[in-house]
Amino acid sequence: MTDAVLSFNDIGQDFPAPGSSAIRVIDGISLDVGHGQFVAVIGPSGCGKSTLLQMAAGLLAPTRGLVRHRGRAIDTVNREVGFVPQQAQLFPWKTLSENVELPLLLRGVAAPERRTRVAAALEAVGLAGFEQYYPGQLSGGMQKRGSIARTLVYRPDVILMDEPFGALDAQTRMVMQDDLQALSRDAGATILFVTHDITEAVLLADHVAIMSQRPSRLLATVAIDLPRPRNVFEPFKNPGFEAAYEKVWSIFQSQIDIRRRTH
Amino acid sequence: MNDVSTIAGKPAAAEASAARQSAFAGKAGRFVLRLLPGLALLAFWQWSSGRLIKEVYVSKPTAVAARLYELFASGEIFPHLWTTGQELVLGYVIGVAGGILGGYALGRSPRLANIFEPYVMAFYGIPKIALAPLFIIWFGIGIGSKVALAAIMVFFLVFYNVYTGVRSVDRELVNLTLVMGANQRQLSYHVYFPAAAPYVLLGMRMAVPYSVIGVIVGEFTSSVQGLGLFIHEASSTYDPAGVFAGIVILLAFVVLANFLAGRLERRLLRWKAPSGHAPADI
Numbered sequence: 001m002t003d004a005v006l007s008f009n010d011i012g013q014d015f016p017a018p019g020s021s022a023i024r025v026i027d028g029i030s031l032d033v034g035h036g037q038f039v040a041v042i043g044p045s046g047c048g049k050s051t052l053l054q055m056a057a058g059l060l061a062p063t064r065g066l067v068r069h070r071g072r073a074i075d076t077v078n079r080e081v082g083f084v085p086q087q088a089q090l091f092p093w094k095t096l097s098e099n100v101e102l103p104l105l106l107r108g109v110a111a112p113e114r115r116t117r118v119a120a121a122l123e124a125v126g127l128a129g130f131e132q133y134y135p136g137q138l139s140g141g142m143q144k145r146g147s148i149a150r151t152l153v154y155r156p157d158v159i160l161m162d163e164p165f166g167a168l169d170a171q172t173r174m175v176m177q178d179d180l181q182a183l184s185r186d187a188g189a190t191i192l193f194v195t196h197d198i199t200e201a202v203l204l205a206d207h208v209a210i211m212s213q214r215p216s217r218l219l220a221t222v223a224i225d226l227p228r229p230r231n232v233f234e235p236f237k238n239p240g241f242e243a244a245y246e247k248v249w250s251i252f253q254s255q256i257d258i259r260r261r262t263h
Numbered sequence: 264m265n266d267v268s269t270i271a272g273k274p275a276a277a278e279a280s281a282a283r284q285s286a287f288a289g290k291a292g293r294f295v296l297r298l299l300p301g302l303a304l305l306a307f308w309q310w311s312s313g314r315l316i317k318e319v320y321v322s323k324p325t326a327v328a329a330r331l332y333e334l335f336a337s338g339e340i341f342p343h344l345w346t347t348g349q350e351l352v353l354g355y356v357i358g359v360a361g362g363i364l365g366g367y368a369l370g371r372s373p374r375l376a377n378i379f380e381p382y383v384m385a386f387y388g389i390p391k392i393a394l395a396p397l398f399i400i401w402f403g404i405g406i407g408s409k410v411a412l413a414a415i416m417v418f419f420l421v422f423y424n425v426y427t428g429v430r431s432v433d434r435e436l437v438n439l440t441l442v443m444g445a446n447q448r449q450l451s452y453h454v455y456f457p458a459a460a461p462y463v464l465l466g467m468r469m470a471v472p473y474s475v476i477g478v479i480v481g482e483f484t485s486s487v488q489g490l491g492l493f494i495h496e497a498s499s500t501y502d503p504a505g506v507f508a509g510i511v512i513l514l515a516f517v518v519l520a521n522f523l524a525g526r527l528e529r530r531l532l533r534w535k536a537p538s539g540h541a542p543a544d545i
Contacts, residue, residue, distance in 0.1 A: 054438075057438070057442050058442075059438050059441070059442070077441045077442060078442065079442060079443075079444045081442060082442070083438075083439055083442045085435055085439065087435075089433070089435060089436055089439055091436070091453070091454070091457070092534055092535075093457040093458075093460070093534045094457075094534075102440075102443060102453060103443040103444055106440075106443055106444040106445045106446075106449055106453075107444045134534045136534065136535075150443075154443070154444075
């Protein structure tokens with residue numbers, strides 16, 4: 001992966017603790033995300049997965065190390081990425097179409113082009129016809145679609161997703177995973193996807209990066225070579241799924257065992 | 264009221280019109296129900312005046328109404344209304360503007376807030392009414408002192424609401440907007456203003472009665488013209504009908520201002536009251 005779009009270079013992160021010494025959350029992580037790749041990051045809760053995304057977005061500077069985006073060190077807010085948070089975070093005071101239009105408006109795209117791109121983005125996520133609805137009038141799944149449309153609409157170089165489907169019910173979640181698979185393939189997008197769900201990671205990703213407990217290191221990066229499109233509704237029917245899951249689980253297992261013993 | 268509507272509705276052939284009729288009757292019924300306590304109070308006042316309490320102490324509704332008519336017919340009240348109206352509007356506008364600016368600035372800048380918040384808090388604790396004599400000395404017995412008193416009372420209320428509103432904006436939403444490409448000006452316009460709007464409007468609504476208190480206290484303390492002076496003079500000449508007439512006018516002002524603020528709130532915050540029903544999932 002020499003043509004990395006996003007590269008984390010020996011990242012360390014300390015957070016101030018109530019006591020005297022700081023808590024070391026991340027302890028030396030290096031990770032490359034290649035162009036057009038779907039990389040999933042999994043790890044036990046509190047291991048700093050989301051922190052990596054914040055660094056990639058330039059919202060948080062790492063204590064040690066450097067994050068580069070296409071070779072450029074990220075030292076301010078990174079506008080070349082898209083961020084899909086766990087909660088949809090649509091603006092409640094804007095209609096759905098105004099929400100999706102905002103990034104284009106902020107970037108000075110002309111009105112006629114804004115209109116066609118917003119329409120296309122809403123069409124792509126299956127929300128055509130709901131343009132004039134306020135987020136409060138939409139279901140959780142629809143809000144999440146809106147949030148994804150708002151990111152796709154400005155065609156960011158990299159899309160950062162922070163447990164985007166964590167708050168959805170099981171059925172909605174599968175449908176959204178299926179849609180994301182199709183959307184990311186159509187858009188040829190580079191995606192860094194944080195989750196705590198191994199099945200989700202294996203089903204969606206080209207590479208799964210596994211993080212350890214705090215202070216976290218990268219345990220392994222596992223390539224998932226399952227053919228696409230993958231069946232997200234019946235994971236076990238994908239040829240090779242069991243082996244891939246097993247491979248990730250065998251590494252991840254140790255982290256969960258440690259957790260049990262410390263309790 | 265309810266009985267009437269169901270009896271009238273039953274034999275009707277067209278059910279839809281019956282339903283509409285009963286919905287209308289329900290609305291009218293609620294309105295009448297709301298009026299009842301007020302009417303009962305007025306009736307009791309009218310009855311008890313002269314029977315339970317001497318009329319010279321409490322006057323009576325008919326006398327107050329007659330006095331009001333007389334005041335407007337003779338035009339005696341207009342100079343007072345004009346003065347007090349000016350003071351109210353100026354004091355309110357200055358206080359709201361200052362509160363919004365100050366609250367917004369301190370809400371957006373933790374550094375400024377760190378320096379100035381203790382001062383604002385300390386001044387907030389001063390009973391503003393105690394400042395009335397001082398303001399008369401500083402700004403004279405004309406409208407200046409009343410405007411200042413109303414403005415300072417309105418200011419703190421609006422300030423704290425706006426400050427709280429701006430500080431409560433979700434940090435994640437702000438970060439998202441920055442990543443989407445917003446500069447500081449765009450961030451204010453698209454995120455902070457709309458997010459703080461409900462708080463601003465709440466503060467504006469709560470501030471209406473306070474502006475009235477500020478102006479009236481100022482006029483009571485020392486003035487040449489105004490409703491407060493009118494009420495003060497009426498009370499010192501044993502004219503309860505005049506006192507109540509003045510109070511009714513103030514009441515009318517507050518009700519009207521509240522109504523306008525409510526209208527503005529509904530208009531600006533349409534997104535808070537979803538119309539229609541949420542569509543089904545996926």
